[in-house]
Amino acid sequence: MTKYDDASWHYGADNFPKHLPQEAGATHTGMFVAWAFLSGLAGSIHVEGFTVDIQKLQTRTVTPGVFFYEVCDGKFTDEDLNDDGN
Numbered sequence: 001m002t003k004y005d006d007a008s009w010h011y012g013a014d015n016f017p018k019h020l021p022q023e024a025g026a027t028h029t030g031m032f033v034a035w036a037f038l039s040g041l042a043g044s045i046h047v048e049g050f051t052v053d054i055q056k057l058q059t060r061t062v063t064p065g066v067f068f069y070e071v072c073d074g075k076f077t078d079e080d081l082n083d084d085g086n
Contacts (some may be wrong), residue, residue, distance in 0.1 A: 007030045007074030017053050023069045030068030041085030043078075046071070 010016060011025030034057050035047065046054060053071045056062040068074065078086050 002074060002078040004015060004078070005076040007069060020069035023065055026069040026074050027065040030066070033068050033072065033076060034064035036081060036085050041081050043081050043085070045079055047082075 007022065007026035007029065009025075011020075011022040016025065036042065037054055038057060042054065050071055053067060054064070057064070057067055062070075069075070074078055
């Protein structure tokens with residue numbers, strides 16, 4: 001498995017703003033993951049096991065950052081995308 005990004009790499013950094021919650025470290029990657037998933041690039045683990053969560057992205061009832069932090073545990077790996085996405 002290849003890890004592309006991890007929210008802890010950001011919120012764990014010395015220069016991460018102290019007034020922000022850890023979830024803020026997931027915002028930028030969450031935006032990319034949301035775009036990829038909504039563009040049909042989600043990996044089978046998500047398509048088969050997280051349909052309700054993907055539907056929340058489609059209906060905009062969850063933010064990309066929260067989705068990424070909660071569904072992907074703040075980690076972006078090659079398993080999150082299908083072959084075309086990777």
